[in-house]
Amino acid sequence: MGQVTTDLEQGAARRGGGPPEQSLYRAERERTLVVQARLREFDEILSYTAPRGGSKRKAFAWFQSRPLPSFGNRTAEALVKAGKASAVKVYLPRLNDGGFA
Numbered sequence: 001m002g003q004v005t006t007d008l009e010q011g012a013a014r015r016g017g018g019p020p021e022q023s024l025y026r027a028e029r030e031r032t033l034v035v036q037a038r039l040r041e042f043d044e045i046l047s048y049t050a051p052r053g054g055s056k057r058k059a060f061a062w063f064q065s066r067p068l069p070s071f072g073n074r075t076a077e078a079l080v081k082a083g084k085a086s087a088v089k090v091y092l093p094r095l096n097d098g099g100f101a
Contacts, residue, residue: 041085048092
C-alpha cells in the first residue's frame with residue numbers, strides 16, 4: 001500500500017483531522033495502516049472540497065472551522081477525529097448539489 005501524500009504542510013495535516021501527532025514521531029509509525037487510513041480520509045475530504053473553496057488551504061480552514069448543522073454544528077475536523085470521516089464524505093456531495101451546510 002503506497003503512502004498518502006498531500007501538498008499541505010505535514011504540521012497542518014497533524015493539527016487537522018489527521019492522526020495524533022505523536023503517531024508520526026517515528027517513520028515506521030507513519031507507515032502503519034491506521035495512520036495511513038486516517039491521512040487518506042483527511043486528504044480525500046480536502047481534495048473534494050478544495051475546488052469549491054479555491055485551494056487546499058481554504059478547504060483546510062473550512063475543515064477546521066465550519067460548523068455542519070446536519071451533525072449538531074460539529075466541524076468536519078471533529079467528526080473525522082471521532083471516526084466519522086465516512087459520514088463527512090457522504091455529506092459533501094449534498095453541499096455541491098445545493099444542500100444546506
